[in-house]
Amino acid sequence: MKTYSKASSFDAKIPTVITIGTFDGVHIGHRKIIERLVNSAKESNYQSALLTFFPHPRMVLQQNADLRLINTIDERKNILASTGLEHLIIHPFTRAFSRLTAQQYVEEFLIEKLNAKKIIIGYDHRFGRNRTADISDLKKYADQFNFEVEEISKQDIEDVGISSTKIRTALEDGEVEKANRYLASNFLLTGEVVRGKGMGKGFGYATANILIKEDYKLIPKKGVYIVQSNINGVYQNGMMNIGTNPTVGGTQQTIEIHFLDFDKDLYGQHLQIEVLQRIRGEVNFDSVEHLKVAMKKDELYTRDYFKSNTK
Numbered sequence: 001m002k003t004y005s006k007a008s009s010f011d012a013k014i015p016t017v018i019t020i021g022t023f024d025g026v027h028i029g030h031r032k033i034i035e036r037l038v039n040s041a042k043e044s045n046y047q048s049a050l051l052t053f054f055p056h057p058r059m060v061l062q063q064n065a066d067l068r069l070i071n072t073i074d075e076r077k078n079i080l081a082s083t084g085l086e087h088l089i090i091h092p093f094t095r096a097f098s099r100l101t102a103q104q105y106v107e108e109f110l111i112e113k114l115n116a117k118k119i120i121i122g123y124d125h126r127f128g129r130n131r132t133a134d135i136s137d138l139k140k141y142a143d144q145f146n147f148e149v150e151e152i153s154k155q156d157i158e159d160v161g162i163s164s165t166k167i168r169t170a171l172e173d174g175e176v177e178k179a180n181r182y183l184a185s186n187f188l189l190t191g192e193v194v195r196g197k198g199m200g201k202g203f204g205y206a207t208a209n210i211l212i213k214e215d216y217k218l219i220p221k222k223g224v225y226i227v228q229s230n231i232n233g234v235y236q237n238g239m240m241n242i243g244t245n246p247t248v249g250g251t252q253q254t255i256e257i258h259f260l261d262f263d264k265d266l267y268g269q270h271l272q273i274e275v276l277q278r279i280r281g282e283v284n285f286d287s288v289e290h291l292k293v294a295m296k297k298d299e300l301y302t303r304d305y306f307k308s309n310t311k
């Protein structure tokens with residue numbers, strides 16, 4: 001898959017079949033659309049292209065939009081690269097871009113820049129200045145500019161029964177297993193290992209503190225989770241806490257992982273964490289001793305999990 005940071009970098013000599021959207025999470029429903037896109041492109045000898053906007057339009061148009069996304073743009077790129085899609089166009093969404101009329105957007109952008117011959121799109125897609133145009137308008141432009149529209153019906157979408165919103169809610173409720181089923185892959189947290197309070201090693205549980213630079217990334221409900229991460233080519237099993245560490249007087253939210261049977265310096269490394277199951281909520285224990293007992297129990301539970309879930 002080739003990625004472009006703006007539509008004008010895309011070489012549109014060969015006509016395209018395109019779909020447009022955020023595709024946050026790249027869940028089962030999204031995968032079906034991409035499959036249709038890729039097959040349709042093959043049948044017609046066109047190129048398959050997915051057009052997405054970054055930053056997300058709501059981040060640009062609504063100040064204080066507390067939009068949280070399942071994937072960072074880099075995570076989304078990596079997942080899409082495994083779907084068979086040929087071209088990913090991540091076009092910068094700006095206020096100026098948002099002011100294009102529906103006709104300008106279709107004519108100057110989709111047709112002239114992307115050479116779209118077919119657009120596969122959801123029944124409720126809206127576009128153009130103030131999002132006033134809908135799929136019936138797109139079909140009118142299709143006649144005028146000689147392209148085809150393939151509508152994904154409400155029924156098709158409801159049959160799949162999955163949406164990015166449902167997955168976000170599941171993650172906010174700590175239901176990672178449900179989210180992972182919908183995603184058909186494991187929910188990811190990606191970031192750099194930074195220094196924490198320096199107390200973990202003293203506890204007998206060194207923890208890698210993960211800093212996620214994307215402020216729009218959705219962080220699941222506070223609590224303790226079973227995780228795994230491919231560190232330098234080897235899968236390491238671990239347990240993660242998302243929370244403020246109230247037992248030791250913490251106030252800032254941290255994401256920290258203790259990897260089992262592992263003893264290496266990880267500072268400065270970029271880790272991709274796969275989140276597998278939530279064990280419990282974060283507790284304000286009345287002593288560090290009680291916290292250590294709970295962490296030992298978490299460790300045993302985590303070891304059991306991997307014993308019965310080894311691939």
Ligand SMILES: Cc1cc2nc3c(=O)[nH]c(=O)nc-3n(C[C@H](O)[C@H](O)[C@H](O)COP(=O)(O)O)c2cc1C
Nearest residue numbers: 196197198199200207239241245246247258282283
């Ligand atoms: C599996 C696991 C469970 C944890 N559970 C709690 C908890 O319930 N309450 C709490 O205050 N801190 C909890 N912590 C966080 C510890 O307080 C923290 O790891 C310790 O203070 C070390 O922090 P540091 O890495 O910043 O030095 C947990 C950490 C891990 C790895």
Ligand SMILES: Nc1ncnc2c1ncn2[C@@H]1O[C@H](COP(=O)(O)OP(=O)(O)O)[C@@H](O)[C@H]1O
Nearest residue numbers: 195196197198200201207208259263265266267
């Ligand atoms: N099993 C392990 N799991 C996580 N980190 C480990 C482990 N073994 C060694 N480390 C290293 O130790 C660091 C954590 O030590 P810790 O005392 O908890 O300090 P900090 O508060 O800076 O995280 C990690 O960032 C990593 O570099």
